[in-house]
Amino acid sequence: MGRTVQRQLREGLARIDNSQLPGKLKMDGIANSYIRKWLGLPRCFSNVGLFGKNMLQLPLKSINLGYRQKKTHLLLELGETRDEAVKGAAVMVRTGRKWRAQYEVDQAVSRLQHKEILGRVQDSRAGLGWGQPVQFWSKATRDQRKAMVVEEVSQVEKDHYLVKSQLSFLIRETYDTLPCPRNLAQWFGSEGKCFLCSKDNAGLQHILSGCNISLTQGCFQWQHNQVLRKLAEYL
């Protein structure tokens, strides 16, 4: 049984290798569909939930992120090599059309240099100088610089998941297509009552800021504090 599975896996990977897929994104799609299947998640469960830094951060890394990290690492290795033969070979790191390793590395270096100009800023209510010391670009060694660039490139990909989920909420909230009781009643014919105060026809406004029970339970205060916490992370 074990051997059969191993053979099937090897054959499957070989087939993917020979298929000349236009990019790793298709691979990502295939792998993600199986991850959903193995975890017993619905097909509509988005990549944001799988790989994003949300309420529940799963110990998973997307193929896309791994691909970008490896390509960035390879570009840095080739660019900073001490071997004259490798330097003279002028090896091109091939990537897709949308994501280009050289451009991303340049951007990451520029951001790291900008961070150094900004210096160490306090991003929480903790006292001045509290927390881990910040590694600055100009004072970093070659290996540290490589690690910093790879981390910076990875952060862009991680932020992408975060921003997409926020944007999705914002758009659906603006056009009133979030699953509030009123919309659920319209879509599936369920009761359009608020789950807490049983108010009929409870829309998004009621859920977010108009429910009396939520007010007495302190839900709105919690919501308010969560927004402040997020703002404090970015400021």
Ligand SMILES: [Zn+2]
């Ligand atoms: Zn209510």
